[in-house]
Amino acid sequence: MEMTMRWYGSKFDTVTLKQIRQTAYVKGVITMLYDKQPGELWPQDEIHALKTEVEDAGLHISGIESVNVSDAIKTGSKDRDKDIDNYIKSLENLGKEDIHMVCYNFMPVFDWTRTELARRRPDGSTVLAYTQEAVDKIVPEKMFESIKGEMNGTVMPGWEPERMAHVKELFEMYKDIDENKLFDNLVYFLNAIMPVCDKYDINMAIHPDDPAWSVFGLPRIITDKAHILHLMQAVDNKHNGLTLCTGSLGTNLGNNLPDIIRSLPGRIHFAHIRNLKFHSPTNFEEAAHLSSDGTFDMYEIVKALHDIGFDGPVRPDHGRMIWDEVAMPGYGLYDRALGAAYLCGLFEAIGKADRK
Numbered sequence: 586m587e588m589t590m591r592w593y594g595s596k597f598d599t600v601t602l603k604q605i606r607q608t609a610y611v612k613g614v615i616t617m618l619y620d621k622q623p624g625e626l627w628p629q630d631e632i633h634a635l636k637t638e639v640e641d642a643g644l645h646i647s648g649i650e651s652v653n654v655s656d657a658i659k660t661g662s663k664d665r666d667k668d669i670d671n672y673i674k675s676l677e678n679l680g681k682e683d684i685h686m687v688c689y690n691f692m693p694v695f696d697w698t699r700t701e702l703a704r705r706r707p708d709g710s711t712v713l714a715y716t717q718e719a720v721d722k723i724v725p726e727k728m729f730e731s732i733k734g735e736m737n738g739t740v741m742p743g744w745e746p747e748r749m750a751h752v753k754e755l756f757e758m759y760k761d762i763d764e765n766k767l768f769d770n771l772v773y774f775l776n777a778i779m780p781v782c783d784k785y786d787i788n789m790a791i792h793p794d795d796p797a798w799s800v801f802g803l804p805r806i807i808t809d810k811a812h813i814l815h816l817m818q819a820v821d822n823k824h825n826g827l828t829l830c831t832g833s834l835g836t837n838l839g840n841n842l843p844d845i846i847r848s849l850p851g852r853i854h855f856a857h858i859r860n861l862k863f864h865s866p867t868n869f870e871e872a873a874h875l876s877s878d879g880t881f882d883m884y885e886i887v888k889a890l891h892d893i894g895f896d897g898p899v900r901p902d903h904g905r906m907i908w909d910e911v912a913m914p915g916y917g918l919y920d921r922a923l924g925a926a927y928l929c930g931l932f933e934a935i936g937k938a939d940r941k
């Protein structure tokens with residue numbers, strides 16, 4: 586495995602490449618061309634410039650999160666083939682720049698959903714949180730309004746104001762899309778891009794739905810072991826894989842995370858590891874990475890990844906906001922650095938114990 590941190594680029598991120606490098610635990614960054622809309626082509630010269638900037642700072646690009654999939658592709662509307670052509674060209678340009686892992690998601694309208702971006706914990710740290718009761722009270726079009734005041738002036742991935750201005754139209758696009766149609770559209774997309782992934786050895790890593798159930802009546806298809814295995818079999822190519830995101834799959838307490846990991850040897854291409862603390866099955870908040878601070882057993886999760894021979898990038902995913910840092914919610918430096926250190930310790934200990 587390689588420890589990484591997500592980085593939004595020098596124009597958008599409060600964290601610098603120098604800070605990331607100095608954590609020492611982190612060797613690579615997961616990044617993207619943050620100003621590209623879903624469906625837009627990623628030119629090779631822009632990818633190259635990003636890569637050069639990261640390498641000049643003594644790091645490298647371990648993967649992309651995300652090349653976003655357009656709503657035309659997700660809904661299978663008439664423009665999808667044009668967008669898929671752009672997606673294929675973008676992958677080709679990434680492959681030519683020696684980038685071999687791309688995370689993406691297939692969630693309708695909302696990339697991920699939290700109802701609070703700064704829930705205060707007893708120690709004064711703040712975290713992202715979710716309660717179903719709060720979601721049930723929100724009109725979907727007002728979802729963005731309800732959380733934008735807590736974004737610390739940042740643009741959060743998946744919640745770009747340009748897209749959110751059209752939420753009503755987006756809901757309209759998805760009104761006839763059920764789980765089966767969404768799944769078929771995903772398979773259509775993957776079958777179209779597999780040849781370029783084969784040619785450049787690009788691992789596609791779908792991100793699970795977050796939370797792992799239907800929100801606002803929208804279909805969700807990457808929610809549990811059965812759905813994930815179904816997708817792996819539907820497009821049975823090793824380049825069709827998963828981002829194992831503990832904080833997303835783990836929102837459903839029925840999901841056994843180590844068991845899901847063990848069912849997917851060779852198909853997990855990227856891991857997001859973080860912990861959640863549950864107050865009820867539908868009221869949870871993000872916790873410190875430490876097992877004892879939340880609900881998940883991080884040792885068992887890392888052990889399962891080790892046992893299946895996982896060798897892709899790992900990132901600590903979201904962190905708490907601590908030590909008065911002001912940053913994009915979930916993406917401060919301090920707690921993610923603590924998480925990286927803790928996870929590196931687990932990986933090293935488990936790896937060495939296994940060799941004895």
Ligand SMILES: [Mn+2]
Pocket residue numbers: 792830831832833857902
């Ligand atoms: Mn994640």
